[in-house]
Amino acid sequence: MIELVNVSKTFSVGQQQISALDDVNLTVPAGCIMGVIGSSGAGKSTLIRCVNGLECVTTGSVVVDGTDLTALGEKGLRLARREIGMIFQHFNLLSSRTVYDNIAFPLELQGASAEEINAAVEPLLTLTGLSAKSSQYPSQLSGGQKQRVAIARALAAKPKVLLCDEATSALDPHTTQSILALLRDINRELGITILLITHEMEVVKTVCDRVAIISDGKIVEENDVPSFFVHPKTDLARDFVKSALHEKLPKAIEAKLKRASSGNDEPIIRISFLGGNASTPLISQLSRDCEVDLSIMQSSLELLNGQTMGFLTAQLSGSDENVSKAIRQLKHEANITVEVLGYVV
């Protein structure tokens, strides 16, 4: 549905060339909610602006629903952009227009009649829970309500794709959850493909089917969300995953944790499980098979896209040989990732 093929974007500032996107390849399947996450300056905004033609790519192509946007002239691009709705962090509503008139605005620009506009706007007011606010002005609304108006306006022209640029970053956690639930409903009920950019893993965890990490203008990792959480491949992905799981070792353990083993210490391991394994009696089995003890420090279960994921941090005790055997056995289990966080005496 959305395809970025070898996309690079370079900005010229005076004599300086700034590479914002560097050979990006990314596919967002139809009906998917894809999150692109990255730190500040990684290239997220540039990427999403290239997808709706607000920014021209330097090289490569951007294909949305079979149309190569990079091959279009100004008029063609204007028409193609009707298929692409977009919402922003700061809502970008027209302050002199009511809620109804904000939602109607893109249809007015297209020359729709009053009847056509009403037929499109009324269901959107219902969908976004704004029917009672229809004649109010943006200044009379909360942040969450403003974002609902922006979502309804983005959907007015019946786009196939919705782009979300840090859409919940200005909202409190409770309102964020309600906006993400609305995006999920829109995706399911209207079949709209959603590409969102965010710096918050909580957003990815709550609403996305797939996730890509961008760093220095490059996509460094991409996966479905449950696999991304359980099998992060890069250090950056591991950091993002940890930020979303709020995992922290007890302070006393953290203080004496050594990266390398000194020979007479014990490893602290972190195990992630995906799917059915999360509920199997893995620990007691490991303890029996390998004659090791596991002192559990942290454990949690999460449900992502209907899949159970388990996370467990434990100190492993036993003879060197048995501890090595236990780690080897864990590494061989399907759908389990084991990581040695360090060693304590």
Ligand SMILES: Nc1ncnc2c1ncn2[C@@H]1O[C@H](COP(=O)(O)OP(=O)(O)OP(=O)(O)O)[C@@H](O)[C@H]1O
């Ligand atoms: N119009 C521009 N002119 C020059 N450089 C730009 C322009 N837009 C972005 N950049 C540069 O491109 C790089 C990527 O910026 P971008 O805004 O895409 O990052 P981001 O991941 O969205 O960051 P943030 O989360 O802080 O908004 C940065 O180095 C930025 O300074």
